[in-house]
Amino acid sequence: MRRGRSAEGRAEVRRDLVTAAVDLFTDKGYDETTVDDIAAAAGVGRRTFFRYFAGKEDAVSPDHDLGLARIAAVFAEAHPTEPLSSVVLRAAETVFDLYLTDVQTARKRFALVHRVPALRDREAAMVHRYRRLFTRELSARLADVPDGDLRAAVTGAAVVAAHNQALRRWLADGATAEGARECVTHFRKVSGMLPLDAPLGLEDVTRRLERAARNLERLSS
Amino acid sequence: MRRGRSAEGRAEVRRDLVTAAVDLFTDKGYDETTVDDIAAAAGVGRRTFFRYFAGKEDAVSPDHDLGLARIAAVFAEAHPTEPLSSVVLRAAETVFDLYLTDVQTARKRFALVHRVPALRDREAAMVHRYRRLFTRELSARLADVPDGDLRAAVTGAAVVAAHNQALRRWLADGATAEGARECVTHFRKVSGMLPLDAPLGLEDVTRRLERAARNLERLSS
DNA sequence: AGGTTAACGGCACTGCGTGCCATCTCACAA
DNA sequence: TTGTGAGATGGCACGCAGTGCCGTTAACCT
CATH class of the missing domain: 1.10.357.10 (Tetracycline Repressor, domain 2)
Structure with missing residues (x-):
């Protein structure tokens, strides 16, 4: 993989996932967006998404x-x-x-x-x-x-x-x-x-x- | 089927589903209870459950x-x-x-x-x-x-x-x-x-x- | 008796969330 | 330089929630 245990890498992936989710939800709708879409747009696997967020709803407002x-x-x-x-x-x-x-x-x-x-x-x-x-x-x-x-x-x-x-x-x-x-x-x-x-x-x-x-x-x- | 369009029959099925859900959730836990279990305990099909409640969580507190x-x-x-x-x-x-x-x-x-x-x-x-x-x-x-x-x-x-x-x-x-x-x-x-x-x-x-x-x-x- | 309506059950399908495991990369030590 | 352990990843498979579709059945109406 291209990222090891770098804390900066984790934060970067997290930001990419959030922006991808917000953009996709805004663009094609929440129900019409699958977790696969978000993960693919962020350049990671579907399984990785659930390592950063407990659910599809948590990708918005993670603060x-x-x-x-x-x-x-x-x-x-x-x-x-x-x-x-x-x-x-x-x-x-x-x-x-x-x-x-x-x-x-x-x-x-x-x-x-x-x-x-x-x-x-x-x-x-x-x-x-x-x-x-x-x-x-x-x-x-x-x-x-x-x-x-x-x-x-x-x-x-x-x-x-x-x-x-x-x-x-x-x-x-x-x-x-x-x-x-x-x-x-x-x-x-x-x-x-x-x-x-x-x-x-x-x-x-x-x-x-x-x-x-x-x-x-x-x-x- | 044993029930037609009777309003009393609908209310009865609803009560049976609520009590079955509450008892099962209390007994074996929420996550361990499937909608199939609730429907079977109430004597109806799984599809019927979702005609009375929008989701598994709504079976409790339907008022x-x-x-x-x-x-x-x-x-x-x-x-x-x-x-x-x-x-x-x-x-x-x-x-x-x-x-x-x-x-x-x-x-x-x-x-x-x-x-x-x-x-x-x-x-x-x-x-x-x-x-x-x-x-x-x-x-x-x-x-x-x-x-x-x-x-x-x-x-x-x-x-x-x-x-x-x-x-x-x-x-x-x-x-x-x-x-x-x-x-x-x-x-x-x-x-x-x-x-x-x-x-x-x-x-x-x-x-x-x-x-x-x-x-x-x-x-x- | 025949037609209409509404509720039901079964089936199949999509998608979420999770457990498991192999793989890869980085850090650190010998 | 090479080995080793830990963290991060991705793929696979599974269970289950929720939904659309359709055939069936029972009650109501004329």
Whole structure:
């Protein structure tokens, strides 16, 4: 074979497969494109395709694992005294960069995902994972707040929904480079809609302060 | 054949297929169960299975179309002057009955859906449809409110998330009959977390009143 | 009784996803 | 330089999902 164990070779094959899949799906349709077509267009065997992607649907939007990792990193490295709404906003905004850079690719993927039912469902499953990650991290940090699990679920869903809505609006408005800043600004308006610190009693505040102090102590040890 | 065009016969076959699928999935596993097994256990041919369900995953939880129809009906029949938060709550609560009645079935489905990845993704796609329906209905009713689309997206996601969180909590707490009332009560707490009427200026209020008057006039004609 | 309609079952076909194995290339060591 | 092990590949074959097609059968209608 022409490639050994080179990591650059793997990334190159992966990119070729993604572009071939997106082009073929856009050109002749999703159902009319077989995995053999994608592999042949990328110059590899059919068996190799399934070594890079778990299924035909995964050839589009292969960056979701990176987005999930970034969110988890923001939560893991956040200072214990930083307000939750700030952490949540920062975590969600790290995902924007995955879309706002390759504008052409983002537009093609968006059109594909929202035309093909199989890709729509796949995207929904991915959004579900984002929501679950947010909810889990928030739930752990709202353990001693009344209805913490409910607030975590609502906040996670709200943040993910606002993120997708801002992205959708940006794409519908032409996906310009200067629109990217306004996209993030628009998304940040969600911070006023989150049920995080609004109706807390005095004892809740003291509990949260004590918890923050414990976290701070644990972190500095 | 033993069944003609009888509607009762169709519903009976459908129930047999669902119970056979759930039992087989629970017993020998999802991947280890073929559609042939389900059809044979229900006493019908393999081809007939695909006349009742679009795929193997749809044999579990076949009531989602009914839930979507109920939500759409609540929105369609709501009085134009009813507050949006009230309509949203009522719409979501109509879906609870789909789960709170058959407790045993709900428990089995829950365990299955959250164990099998394919069924999890299918459920996520269904939740996505619920969220889209809520968001669409809300977006049309928040057209003349600042950031109406964002509020609609956040509210739809929050309501669906709270619904699922309440249902999950109820199932985790044993899924008792008396717990059903508390499940709905718990869900209703989401009404205080929705960005619907909170920060509205005077001109927004007058706009909404004018819109309600227009809707009322259109409805009475 | 004869015709119509709708559901069913069987058959064959395409394509996805996977296990298995032989082959090739690169890296590293003797 | 040559051998060796590990990673990557491609081909082959298999099971199964989903679909189109068609003959058959049972219920309904006139």
